[in-house]
Amino acid sequence: MNPETAITISHVSKVFNNGVVALNDVNMKVNQEDFVSLVGPSGCGKSTILRIIAGLSESSGGEIEWADRSLKEQIAFVFQDPALMPWSTVQNNIRLPLKLMGISKRMADVSIAKTLELVGLENFANAYPRQLSGGMKMRVSIARAIVTEPRVLLMDEPFGALDDITRTNLNDELLSLWNHQRQTILFVTHNIYEAVYLSKRVVVMAANPGRAIAEIPIDEPLPRTEAFRTSERYLNYCQQVYAALSEAMDPQSQESPRQFFSV
Numbered sequence: 009m010n011p012e013t014a015i016t017i018s019h020v021s022k023v024f025n026n027g028v029v030a031l032n033d034v035n036m037k038v039n040q041e042d043f044v045s046l047v048g049p050s051g052c053g054k055s056t057i058l059r060i061i062a063g064l065s066e067s068s069g070g071e072i073e074w075a076d077r078s079l080k081e082q083i084a085f086v087f088q089d090p091a092l093m094p095w096s097t098v099q100n101n102i103r104l105p106l107k108l109m110g111i112s113k114r115m116a117d118v119s120i121a122k123t124l125e126l127v128g129l130e131n132f133a134n135a136y137p138r139q140l141s142g143g144m145k146m147r148v149s150i151a152r153a154i155v156t157e158p159r160v161l162l163m164d165e166p167f168g169a170l171d172d173i174t175r176t177n178l179n180d181e182l183l184s185l186w187n188h189q190r191q192t193i194l195f196v197t198h199n200i201y202e203a204v205y206l207s208k209r210v211v212v213m214a215a216n217p218g219r220a221i222a223e224i225p226i227d228e229p230l231p232r233t234e235a236f237r238t239s240e241r242y243l244n245y246c247q248q249v250y251a252a253l254s255e256a257m258d259p260q261s262q263e264s265p266r267q268f269f270s271v
């Protein structure tokens with residue numbers, strides 16, 4: 009495996025017990041410190057592939073190869089629903105994964121304080137989830153995911169339920185986090201603009217059966233800036249993703265990937 013490669017997904021398929029072919033021959037490479045977004049119509053298997061990579065679901069065929077065993081064990085998952093414990097303070101919600109790992113309270117306190125600062129919630133350590141806005145709850149959810157310093161972050165539409173301004177702010181905060189910790193990130197979204205703004209590469213998937221049909225590299229330095237968001241280049245990238253998505257939505261489109269991944 010190329011030393012730059014973190015995860016190689018080869019010919020992965022998934023057939024559920026009810027006969028639904030959620031994925032068919034999915035091939036993808038994810039590099040170390042990559043930021044890859046998956047976009048595609050509802051039901052094309054974005055969540056399914058993320059769950060298979062996380063080991064939350066088994067594939068029906070194919071292979072997922074990791075650069076090293078420890079990488080596979082240092083994954084964190086962020087869902088659309090922050091799913092915080094309402095009876096616990098912000099810091100105790102973040103403490104949970106550290107507790108499960110058996111980290112001492114003293115060391116956990118240090119990690120929690122550092123992580124709260126990273127997500128801008130240092131003044132809310134003792135607040136309860138009901139006292140937080142939607143965006144702040146999502147920051148707690150991200151803090152809980154990164155407090156163990158995972159090397160791979162799998163994010164399933166984390167900002168899907170937020171308003172546009174909050175989403176835009178969190179996009180910038182996520183890139184700043186990535187710049188600081190350099191995790192390998194796989195990010196599912198329905199939002200083309202978000203995908204282009206955040207990613208090094210956007211993978212477009214089609215449904216019935218779920219498969220990757222295109223990969224659009226976003227050749228711009230990370231983290232991104234407001235200047236990029238308002239540039240013509242940004243719009244051009246969005247148009248490229250939109251065109252590939254239109255193809256993905258076309259029920260006649262059963263052909264193999266246009267720009268294939270070198271698996």
Ligand SMILES: Nc1ncnc2c1ncn2[C@@H]1O[C@H](COP(=O)(O)OP(=O)(O)OP(=O)(O)O)[C@@H](O)[C@H]1O
Binds near residue numbers: 052
């Ligand atoms: N546990 C399950 N049992 C049977 N079918 C399932 C199961 N989970 C998902 N599916 C089906 O597999 C296909 C892919 O689902 P998946 O949730 O991965 O799609 P998605 O692209 O993430 O969709 P969305 O964008 O709506 O979240 C869909 O047809 C879905 O109905």
